[in-house]
Amino acid sequence: MSTIPAELLQTLAGIVGEKGLVTDPDAMAPHLTEWRGRWTGRTPAVVKPATTEEVSAVVAACAAARVAIVPQGGNTGLVGGQIPDAGGGQIVLSLARMTRVRAADATNGTLTVEAGVTLLQCQEEARRMGWLFPLSLASEGSCTIGGNLATNAGGTAVLKYGNARALCLGVEAVLADGTVLPGLRALLKDNTGYDLKDLLIGSEGTLGIITAAVLRLFPLPSATETAMVAVESPSDAVQLLQLMRAASGDRVTTFELIPRRAVDFVLDHTQGGADPFEEAHPWYVLVELSSGGKAEELRTLMEDALAEAFEKSLVTDAALAQTGEQARRFWEVRELISEAQKPEGGSIKHDISVPVGSIPDFIARADAAVGAACPGIRPLAFGHIGDGNVHYNLSQPIGADTAAYLARTDELTAIVHGVTAELSGSISAEHGLGQMKVDEIAHYKSAAELSAMRAIKRALDPHNLLNPGKVVRV
Amino acid sequence: MSTIPAELLQTLAGIVGEKGLVTDPDAMAPHLTEWRGRWTGRTPAVVKPATTEEVSAVVAACAAARVAIVPQGGNTGLVGGQIPDAGGGQIVLSLARMTRVRAADATNGTLTVEAGVTLLQCQEEARRMGWLFPLSLASEGSCTIGGNLATNAGGTAVLKYGNARALCLGVEAVLADGTVLPGLRALLKDNTGYDLKDLLIGSEGTLGIITAAVLRLFPLPSATETAMVAVESPSDAVQLLQLMRAASGDRVTTFELIPRRAVDFVLDHTQGGADPFEEAHPWYVLVELSSGGKAEELRTLMEDALAEAFEKSLVTDAALAQTGEQARRFWEVRELISEAQKPEGGSIKHDISVPVGSIPDFIARADAAVGAACPGIRPLAFGHIGDGNVHYNLSQPIGADTAAYLARTDELTAIVHGVTAELSGSISAEHGLGQMKVDEIAHYKSAAELSAMRAIKRALDPHNLLNPGKVVRV
Numbered sequence: 001m002s003t004i005p006a007e008l009l010q011t012l013a014g015i016v017g018e019k020g021l022v023t024d025p026d027a028m029a030p031h032l033t034e035w036r037g038r039w040t041g042r043t044p045a046v047v048k049p050a051t052t053e054e055v056s057a058v059v060a061a062c063a064a065a066r067v068a069i070v071p072q073g074g075n076t077g078l079v080g081g082q083i084p085d086a087g088g089g090q091i092v093l094s095l096a097r098m099t100r101v102r103a104a105d106a107t108n109g110t111l112t113v114e115a116g117v118t119l120l121q122c123q124e125e126a127r128r129m130g131w132l133f134p135l136s137l138a139s140e141g142s143c144t145i146g147g148n149l150a151t152n153a154g155g156t157a158v159l160k161y162g163n164a165r166a167l168c169l170g171v172e173a174v175l176a177d178g179t180v181l182p183g184l185r186a187l188l189k190d191n192t193g194y195d196l197k198d199l200l201i202g203s204e205g206t207l208g209i210i211t212a213a214v215l216r217l218f219p220l221p222s223a224t225e226t227a228m229v230a231v232e233s234p235s236d237a238v239q240l241l242q243l244m245r246a247a248s249g250d251r252v253t254t255f256e257l258i259p260r261r262a263v264d265f266v267l268d269h270t271q272g273g274a275d276p277f278e279e280a281h282p283w284y285v286l287v288e289l290s291s292g293g294k295a296e297e298l299r300t301l302m303e304d305a306l307a308e309a310f311e312k313s314l315v316t317d318a319a320l321a322q323t324g325e326q327a328r329r330f331w332e333v334r335e336l337i338s339e340a341q342k343p344e345g346g347s348i349k350h351d352i353s354v355p356v357g358s359i360p361d362f363i364a365r366a367d368a369a370v371g372a373a374c375p376g377i378r379p380l381a382f383g384h385i386g387d388g389n390v391h392y393n394l395s396q397p398i399g400a401d402t403a404a405y406l407a408r409t410d411e412l413t414a415i416v417h418g419v420t421a422e423l424s425g426s427i428s429a430e431h432g433l434g435q436m437k438v439d440e441i442a443h444y445k446s447a448a449e450l451s452a453m454r455a456i457k458r459a460l461d462p463h464n465l466l467n468p469g470k471v472v473r474v
Numbered sequence: 475m476s477t478i479p480a481e482l483l484q485t486l487a488g489i490v491g492e493k494g495l496v497t498d499p500d501a502m503a504p505h506l507t508e509w510r511g512r513w514t515g516r517t518p519a520v521v522k523p524a525t526t527e528e529v530s531a532v533v534a535a536c537a538a539a540r541v542a543i544v545p546q547g548g549n550t551g552l553v554g555g556q557i558p559d560a561g562g563g564q565i566v567l568s569l570a571r572m573t574r575v576r577a578a579d580a581t582n583g584t585l586t587v588e589a590g591v592t593l594l595q596c597q598e599e600a601r602r603m604g605w606l607f608p609l610s611l612a613s614e615g616s617c618t619i620g621g622n623l624a625t626n627a628g629g630t631a632v633l634k635y636g637n638a639r640a641l642c643l644g645v646e647a648v649l650a651d652g653t654v655l656p657g658l659r660a661l662l663k664d665n666t667g668y669d670l671k672d673l674l675i676g677s678e679g680t681l682g683i684i685t686a687a688v689l690r691l692f693p694l695p696s697a698t699e700t701a702m703v704a705v706e707s708p709s710d711a712v713q714l715l716q717l718m719r720a721a722s723g724d725r726v727t728t729f730e731l732i733p734r735r736a737v738d739f740v741l742d743h744t745q746g747g748a749d750p751f752e753e754a755h756p757w758y759v760l761v762e763l764s765s766g767g768k769a770e771e772l773r774t775l776m777e778d779a780l781a782e783a784f785e786k787s788l789v790t791d792a793a794l795a796q797t798g799e800q801a802r803r804f805w806e807v808r809e810l811i812s813e814a815q816k817p818e819g820g821s822i823k824h825d826i827s828v829p830v831g832s833i834p835d836f837i838a839r840a841d842a843a844v845g846a847a848c849p850g851i852r853p854l855a856f857g858h859i860g861d862g863n864v865h866y867n868l869s870q871p872i873g874a875d876t877a878a879y880l881a882r883t884d885e886l887t888a889i890v891h892g893v894t895a896e897l898s899g900s901i902s903a904e905h906g907l908g909q910m911k912v913d914e915i916a917h918y919k920s921a922a923e924l925s926a927m928r929a930i931k932r933a934l935d936p937h938n939l940l941n942p943g944k945v946v947r948v
Contacts, residue, residue: 107712107831108862130720152665163663165672166640181922186829188861189637190900191626191676192907192915193945194927198639198672202665219724238581246604249766250693292723297771355660357581387662388582426664433666441666448655452934453668459933460926471667 003089004044008065012047012091015057020097022046031072031092034083039435041084043070046092052114052172052180052211055093059209060178062091068465069093071205073115073147076139078351079434081151081204081470090468093209095146102184102212104129109217110169110186115146115210119153122215131217134161138335146210152202154430159386160253160290161218163430165201169216173200173208176461186214199456204432205467207460221290223298224253226327227306230281230317234381235360237285240314241386244287247305251298254288255386256334257359262380263333265340265395272332273340277317285385286334337382341395344378346402348409350392352420353429359385363392366419370394370412374405377412389429392416417444433471477563478518482539486521486565489531494571496520505546505566508557513909515544515558520566526588526646526654526685529567533683534652536565542939543567545679547589547621550613552825553908555625555678555944564942567683569620576658576686578603583691584643584660589620589684593627596689605691608635612809620684626676628904633860634727634764635692637904639675643690647674647682650935660688673930678906679941681934695764697772698727700801701780704755704791708855709834711759714788715860718761721779725772728762729860730808731833736854737807739814739869746806747814751791759859760808762801811856818852820870820879822886826894827862827903836864840893844868844886848879851886863903866890891918907945 013021022028023045033040049055062069068090072082084090098114099121105111106129113122119140126133135148137155147153149171153164161167170185183197200208231237237257245252260282266273276284291298302320309315321327341347354362363381370377376397383391394412396405417427421444433441442450453472457464464474487495496502497519507514523529536543544558546568558564572588573595579585580603587596593614600607609622611629621627623645627638635641644659657671674682705711711731718726734756740747750758765772776794783789795801815821828836837855844851850871857865868886870879891901895918907915916924927946931938938948 105829105831107716108829110829152669154663154665158663162640165669166636175922175926179922179925181926182920183923185898185900187827187898187900187903188830189628189632189827189858189863189903191628191904192900192902192911192919193676193923194681194930195626195639195669195672195676196923196926198669199930202667202669207668219719221723223723242581246693246766249695249697251766292720292725293767293771293775297767301767353661353663355579355582355584356662357579384663389663424659424661426659426661426666428666429661429663430665437666445666446656448649448653449657449667449670451653452649452655452670455933456668456673456930459929 004067005065008061008067009045011061012045012058015061016047016049016054020048020050020054022048031075031094032083034080035076039080039083042086042088043084043090043092044088046094048094048097050097052174055174055209055211056178056180058093059174063177063463063465066463066465067091068468070467071095071150071209073144073150074118074139074142076143077147077151077434078431079436081432081434081467085469095144098211101125105186106130108186111215111217112184112212113145113215114212115144117145119143119145119148126217130220132220133215133217135164135167145213149201149210149213150203150205151432154384154389156254156256156384158384159255165198167216168197168201168213170214171197171200171210172212173210175208176466181208184212184214204434204471206457206471207466219292222292223295224288224290225298225302226321226330227287227302228276228319228330229285229287229315230277231283231285231315233283233360234363236314237283237385238356238359240285240309241356243309243314244305247308248289248301251289251291252287252386253290254286256286256383257385258284258286258334258382259380261378262337262382265344266333266336269340269343270336273336274329276319276330276333281316286330341380341393344395345400346396346405348394348412350413350416351429351431352392352416352425352427353387353389354420354423354425356385356388358423359388359390362390362419362423362425366392366416369415369419373412373415374408435470438470438473478541479539482535482541483519485535486519486532489535490521490523490528494522494524494528496522505549505568506557508554509550513554513557516560516562517558517564517566518562520568522568522571524571526648529648529683529685530652530654532567533648537651537937537939540937540939541565542942544941545569545624545683547618547624548592548613548616550617551621551625551908552905553910555906555908555941559943569618572685575599579660580604582660585689585691586658586686587619587689588686590618593617593619593622600691603691604694606694607689607691609638609641619687623675623684623687624677624679625906628858628861628863630728630730630858632858633729639672641690642671642675642687644688645671645674645684646686647684649682650940655682658686658688678908678945680931680945681940693766696766697769698762698764699772699776700795700804701761701776702750702793702804703759703761703789704751705757705759705789707757707834708837710788711757711859712830712833714759714783715830717783717788718779721782722763722775725763725765726761726860727764728760730760730857731859732758732760732808732856733854735852736811736856739818740807740810743814743817744810747810748803750793750804750807755790760804815854815867815869818869819874820876822868822883824866824887824890825903825905826864826866826890826899826901828894828897828899830859830862832897833859833862833864836893836897836899840866840890843889843893847886847889848882909944912944912947
């Protein structure tokens, strides 16, 4: 099966030792299948270097043998970027053993960690230092910071703090020939040349393998207010967002849209979640404000903002969490949406973004278009609309044949992405391209941009050895 | 003088028309000298296209003739990036006529402007829309947004809002062969490939010519509090910064360090400025908080934070501006520092950054080192220390010969940048490399980073026609 020379495996074993070279099929299996089972690949070996020097030596050895490498963090990616192809000729390089915290600077507000540290550990380490690392997403317990940066992860706090790129000051990376790029600067300002950090971040391991990073921390908020708000329409939700941002002095940390259908799914199919209000409403928004000021002041801000929204008829009901437990229950509804879709049959998922003001238009147009193509289809438009990011998932019509429905994925996705493109949006707001959208993006991105991407890929990885077939084809 | 074929000039005249082609020496002169007179170049023509299509055609024509182009915005740069070389063979491409506002989206909070719009106009346009464009710097009346982005400008609000890169969602640019890269996306999230926007931003016109940009706007703060605070040392100033950020819930917009010597210079040599306190203090900090909440609440936050700082003996005196006029007078001291240095003779300036916690160490070490090399030298360490950015300027010893002192620039700069490098800092925090530091950076940046920069430059500009000799030599 393997097209990899045996000497290379011996060389790799010499570099990473016995603990670092996995060739047993059972031990390799968890690295070879995407967690939802959508992509499976093959490899002769999963290599787990423990240091940057080992990563460098592994990459150099593979480069000399012209063997491709697929870097992998926590294997939680949603677009197959972390899975090797089926040919069996690509080495998987897992950063799982690189788990050191290299530096914690409480004065500067920076934390330097290796790629294999989980996002949760980064959050906890920052908290111990008296700071906040705001990146937060569903898989935070198992995803790693290296993967978060390689994919420029988003999550629930992007509106206030930005995505992973904005939360990182510097990266150390191993380039395609094994050279170590020592970019672990902890500087807020540095205008000494091209922005290699931001180029590596989001490149999904195709330009370099991020081995460590300097994370930017923020003052811990001393107060948080959470509300569940009922609104009539996405349009009212967008207007509410503007009102809340202005009225709270830009203290909106989270602004998540939830359709009634999602609440029904959560109530029907999960143990958690509670109907937020006695009556059902067509749409909900989960709003969180946070601040370093006094809790009462933030509470007043939230109350005043909601009162203004009632006056302007933007909201039909609102519940302000009185306790942490109540806030947790509001969040639970949002967090259970993914799980709650499964029992409803086939679900075709999209991760799009448009300018915030175009969200109502996107939902209306996409609903109409997919409804026309597939009567009875049940759209679920939810997510981080403060960022213009809608997770637009399509549950199958009730009683439809799941396999037949899922067979129409490409057709329905083309409809959704077509509407996205009409509204100058993105077909991958936060999940990346991976192998899932590497070909599709060619329909939506300009030739000039694709050509520039290819030129950069060729310049930094002339033999196409770093995660080939992901992000951009050369 | 010109090595440019006459046919090319005819072609360019055909593209941009009479108004767009300047060859009269008097009319060209303002484009050929850096405003402080440090760099002067020569050119056969200053070309002023009025549209992106014209920029594209100009670049394509120059590329076909293998003639280099120096893009220029408001000609306010401080490192000579906008000035052609002395050979007379480089065309200056001024974006000054590209001044349209292409779109203003008050729902999304975005403003799409062409490269030649001044920073001040961007600020004013945003304000008219009910939003804030927070980029702010001394030359804002004449610098252009294209230049701000090409150099990733910083300024006084970086601590809260980030530098120019963080304030831009998308760029349209003309690449080296004349291709238009249509990247005017107004999206907060877009993970569909390499981050070309951030690569172009800060590349100082060496990878592409930015012709338009989508600016990210923020809610207008409804309250601002300004205080002048006296502190004993840079170390106390850094601790005060941490205290203020935590106590104010990260509402510190500005945190500028001012040494007593700078206040003396301002009082001695300018019409404006007033001594902030009756007694002299060794160091001052100009602090600004801003928020969208109520003014009284912010005032209380500032007062409480300062009271806590007094208790901890971090500050020796503090004055809270009671009126806008008083705040303006505090700012005046800071803003007049540059002007006030001139009558004191030769000044050797540096724009460095280090991790915030290393600022006291930097100032102590650099003061000692330059003092040992040049007894009587008068360091002025001031600037945006909330960003770790110190403008470390060295006024000549009293009575020294100015020319002899300035002849030691390279020697003294090597000392200052050596200390910066010891503390893992940057030799250009916000001004860029331009032609001033293009060779010097080779001593401070890793071979891997320089090599990656060269590879990218060669990939996107294979004939080295876009601002050659700036940022990176190929």
